[in-house]
Amino acid sequence: MKYYLIAGERSGDFHAASLMAELQHQDPQADFRFWGGDQMQAVGGTQVRHYQEMAIMGFWEAATSVLKFRGYLKEAQRDLLQYKPDVLILVDYAGFNMRVAKFAKEQGIKVFYYISPKIWAWNQGRVHNVKKLVDRMFVILPFEKDFYQRFGYEVDYIGNPISDSVAEHQAATDFYQRNHLDPERPIIAVLPGSRKQEIEEMLYEMTAIIPPFLQYQFIVAGVDNLDPNYYAHFERNNVRIIFDQTYDLLAHAKAALVTSGTATLETALFNVPQVVCYRTSAVSYAIGKAVIKVPYISLVNLIADKEVVKELIQGEFNSRNLVTELKKITADEAFIAKQKADYAEIRAKLGQQKSAEKAAKLMVGYLKK
Numbered sequence: 455m456k457y458y459l460i461a462g463e464r465s466g467d468f469h470a471a472s473l474m475a476e477l478q479h480q481d482p483q484a485d486f487r488f489w490g491g492d493q494m495q496a497v498g499g500t501q502v503r504h505y506q507e508m509a510i511m512g513f514w515e516a517a518t519s520v521l522k523f524r525g526y527l528k529e530a531q532r533d534l535l536q537y538k539p540d541v542l543i544l545v546d547y548a549g550f551n552m553r554v555a556k557f558a559k560e561q562g563i564k565v566f567y568y569i570s571p572k573i574w575a576w577n578q579g580r581v582h583n584v585k586k587l588v589d590r591m592f593v594i595l596p597f598e599k600d601f602y603q604r605f606g607y608e609v610d611y612i613g614n615p616i617s618d619s620v621a622e623h624q625a626a627t628d629f630y631q632r633n634h635l636d637p638e639r640p641i642i643a644v645l646p647g648s649r650k651q652e653i654e655e656m657l658y659e660m661t662a663i664i665p666p667f668l669q670y671q672f673i674v675a676g677v678d679n680l681d682p683n684y685y686a687h688f689e690r691n692n693v694r695i696i697f698d699q700t701y702d703l704l705a706h707a708k709a710a711l712v713t714s715g716t717a718t719l720e721t722a723l724f725n726v727p728q729v730v731c732y733r734t735s736a737v738s739y740a741i742g743k744a745v746i747k748v749p750y751i752s753l754v755n756l757i758a759d760k761e762v763v764k765e766l767i768q769g770e771f772n773s774r775n776l777v778t779e780l781k782k783i784t785a786d787e788a789f790i791a792k793q794k795a796d797y798a799e800i801r802a803k804l805g806q807q808k809s810a811e812k813a814a815k816l817m818v819g820y821l822k823k
Contacts, residue, residue: 455481455821458539459488460530460554462508462547464648464679465716467491469569469615469810470545474499476814487537489530490545491679502533506679508550523550531557538563540821544588545569552580555587566817567591570609574601581605590820592813595757596803610816613807616716620723621806625705633696636671642780643707643726644674644693645700645717650684652713655733656771660711661693663776668692670708670784675700675717709783711776718763719753722797723804727783727790729776730754730765757803762796 457477461470471493477484478497486499489508495501508526527550534542534557541564544551548571555565570593573580581602584591591609593599599611630637646657661672676685676697685695696703700717704710704724712718714732721728730752750756754763764779766772782789 455483455540455818456485456487456537457541457543458534458537459486459490459494459543459545460547460551461488461490461494461545462505462550464491464505464677466545466547466569467493467505470494470543471497472615472619472810473543473545473568473813476810477817479811480814480818487533487539502529508547526550527553527557530554534558534563535561540564541566541817543568543817546571548573548580552583552587559587564589564821566820568813569594570598570602574598581607590817592816594809595753597757597759610813612812612816613809614719614804615809616719617723617801617804617806618809620701620720623701623705626699626702629699629702629706633673633694633699635673635694639669639671640708640784641703641706642667642670642672642784643703643710643712643721644672645710645712645721646674647713647715647717648677648679650680652734653680656713656731657688659733659771659773659776660731661688661690663773663780664692666777667780667784673703673707675703709780711780714751714765714767716753719757719800722754722763722800725794725797727793728754728763729779729783730763731771731776732765732767733771734768754797754800757800758796760796762793762800 459470461467467490470490474486474494474497488494488499488501489503491505542558543566544555546569558565565588567588570591585607592612593609594612594614596611599609602609644660646653646660664672672693674688674693674695676695678698689695704721704726707726710721710726710728712721712728712730714730718730732751750765751767752763752765755761766775
């Protein structure tokens with residue numbers, strides 16, 4: 455069968471690549487055409503565009519890129535008609551993907567959605583549009599199944615791929631030596647995100663709090679979709695940058711400062727105490743605050759349905775608060791124990807279900823019907 459996939463971000467590229475590999479097991483004749491990244495390309499198929507061209511952060515930034523996105527949308531529509539897939543598989547990235555879904559549905563192309571857009575966070579009325587345009591929805595957060603059920607829409611909970619990948623990870627035993635790190639000093643992991651725009655908002659502040667923590671080494675998780683030279687001006691005494699070793703970094707970290715996103719859940723599943731950080735443009739923040747309908751921004755707190763990790767957002771994200779909260783997760787043993795106990799509850803909620811494999815089996819089964 456012919457599969458057309460669209461993933462607009464780094465995390466979507468990772469999840470889509472795992473799904474594609476499992477689809478190949480279930481359907482040896484699988485042919486892929488996609489918008490995505492290097493990990494999808496490694497599985498095989500034809501790449502139309504790289505997600506880096508589409509990565510925009512924030513409401514205001516997206517609004518000012520309307521013309522570019524319209525061009526991409528027209529391109530996707532033309533390409534779908536030419537390729538004529540058996541199914542369009544959309545991965546998160548709702549602003550663009552739901553528009554493609556509408557076009558595909560009008561053309562009689564079956565639409566699957568892998569990893570639900572976060573409509574439970576804001577503008578929940580969009581669920582009616584999802585019901586109309588998406589043939590099957592595959593969700594990775596336990597509360598999403600209950601959310602959709604409230605609107606009479608049955609979805610498939612397939613487990614969480616992050617939970618699977620963390621459980622399968624084998625930490626490198628030579629991590630300190632390979633990266634020329636000091637084996638005597640504990641690590642504070644700094645995860646500033648994967649997009650240049652968010653890194654610029656976050657990383658200076660995250661690495662400006664070193665003096666009270668000289669007994670630690672701050673290790674920044676760099677990503678290979680950005681030029682390594684971009685990170686150079688962040689590296690200084692007690693701050694090191696390492697690339698594409700995030701899981702090994704978390705496996706060796708004592709604590710972490712994490713930009714809100716998938717990385718907050720990864721950090722929790724590695725059982726690393728963390729502080730969640732987030733800052734965007736003033737306009738985007740004002741819009742977001744007005745429309746977001748959930749009490750937390752981090753996946754950790756959303757899954758737990760309570761505050762497990764401290765969220766320092768916008769004005770609260772400053773050096774003084776970072777120092778206060780980092781001291782708690784490095785020195786307050788009772789605080790650390792409580793956070794780790796809450797992490798255990800989250801792991802139990804997510805379960806271990808081999809999500810990509812489960813999704814692929816369901817998808818091929820639905821298509822054969």
